[in-house]
Amino acid sequence: MFCFQCEQTDRTGAVPGCGGPVGNCGKDAPTSDLQDLLVHAVKGIAQYAARARALAAPDDDAAGFILFSVFNTLTNVNFSQTRFVGLLREAAAVRDRVRDAYGEAARARGLTPEEPDGPAAWQPAPDTDGLLRQAADVRVDAGLALVGPDVVGLRSLHLYTLKGICAYAHHAHVLGRHSAEVFGGVESALAYLATEPVDVEELLERALDLGRLNFAVMELLDAANTGTYGAQQPAAVRTTPVEGKAILVSGHDMRDLGDLLEQTKDAGVNVYTHGEMLPAHGYPLLRRYPHLVGNYGGAWQDQQQEFARFPGPILMTSNCIIEPHASYRRRIFTTGPVGWPGVRHVANGDFAPVVRAARALPGYRETEPEETIMVGFGRDAVLSLSDRVTDAVKRGSIRHFFLISGCDGPTPGRSYYTEFALGAPPDSVILTLGCAKYRFNRHDFGEIDGIPRLLDVGQCNDAYSAIRIAMALAEAFDCGINDLPLTLVISWTEQKAVAVLLTLLALGFRGIHLGPTLPVYLTPDLVREFVDRFGLRTINDPVADVAAALREV
Ligand code: FS2
Ligand code: SF4
Structure with a gap:
């Protein structure tokens, strides 16, 4: 075995990469x-x-x-x-x-x-x-x-x-x-x-x-x-439990969630999103199901503790699954490309076994006081604010935009993203997407002239939306994308983030901060090439990096 495809890879040997009997992710x-x-x-x-x-x-x-x-x-x-x-x-x-x-x-x-x-x-x-x-x-x-x-x-x-x-x-x-x-x-x-x-x-x-x-x-x-499912719209998502039987859906696949919601609409079971499924609540045709009641938990690396506490079955529709603990191994299901040995797999889109499991499990005994977070700031929603945003920039109420996005993960150094977001000045707007947002999306960032300072654009899959927003801003200000008061701060774990990085580079974005570490398959010569050609940057001290970003404008 030799694998060095993700950020979690083993860096302890002379040649970085996972070898031996099991990789750091649990892959044998x-x-x-x-x-x-x-x-x-x-x-x-x-x-x-x-x-x-x-x-x-x-x-x-x-x-x-x-x-x-x-x-x-x-x-x-x-x-x-x-x-x-x-x-x-x-x-x-x-x-x-x-x-x-x-x-x-x-x-x-x-x-x-x-x-x-x-x-x-x-x-x-x-x-x-x-x-x-x-x-x-x-x-x-x-x-x-x-x-x-x-x-x-x-x-x-x-x-x-x-x-x-x-x-x-x-x-x-x-x-x-x-x-x-x-x-x-x-x-x-x-x-x-x-x-x-x-x-x-x-x-x-x-x-x-x-x-x-x-x-x-x-x-x-x-x-x-x-x-x-309709263009994303801003929506408040409940993050506290509602009394009743419960199913948790994780991963990224909207089709699986949509099918499950349709199959459970008369089942007397509540559905919660987890991880990268959170943005589902922004889609009007998913949100119309009243039994899509909220989001539970945070990013994927905490799933073993969170799934153990969830009182119903869990459906994994895509990455990121990690080894299920015995405490929930019999109530987690996989579908689509996802698999774990000994875990039940739904191959045909019929989620009846998941619904049966929900009925057999206790669900939530009581409803807790409502707490919410906002999602749904896809490109349509953000661009509908574009006149107000450009006015706010011209008036000086908004000084800077940060795109703080990508993957979360268990490796050290990721508190950088929390500190960076919390250290962004009050006259800046933060766009976010991907599971990295769980590092700071419960924080109240407030508003600037009625515009929320934190705009959740969606999944890592919605990087397209963020790019379109940046392009529209550049058009509104009649400048190039690199002339915008915009800094891109990207955290990566797996291969989708690398695809997004290459898209950004191909579209001409420069000066991207990538972390918490660089891919080990990029040799020092290749890193030099990426720095020289694209101004690619690593991450350093969050306070210094925020200050540097503001100075560069
Ligand atoms: Fe997060 Fe994992 Fe979204 Fe990645 S849930 S690291 O696959 O794609 O971001
Ligand atoms: Fe290691 Fe990542 Fe490969 Fe898993 S996917 S074996 S953690 S490099």
């Missing part, structure tokens, strides 16, 4: 190896799928399978060896189907079909031990001695960005939104990685292409969420 070595092999297998599908698409013979089902398979390999998503073995067998069958269709399309045009080597030629071993032996050759650092750490680092950056892209695209896909641009872009990028590229300059340029592709994916996801 066989699961990690099977994930590597699955990535290899989908590269093989992509080699044929990209060629077929170029001949106007796309296989969108195969593209959907690629998104789903890759999503399974993100940090804190699927820890089930059995499921990965199943996905590997399916991947081989999908690859054969796409290869045959590509062959037919080529011959129909009088062409001789290509027979790419590498992943496209992979044949699955007949048993798990054999698959694990195959995995040893396709680790993310394969070829390190030959090509060096910069090339391995950039290939890793591509792969992890693609993982983020596939996760976002899958969320859009389950809501019926996909596009040839996105399917084709993912296939081409995976097929490119299958060629084992070595040109550093080309890899850097193509990494920015992935950032642009991710912008298109996030736009698609935004259209999927708002097109299905």
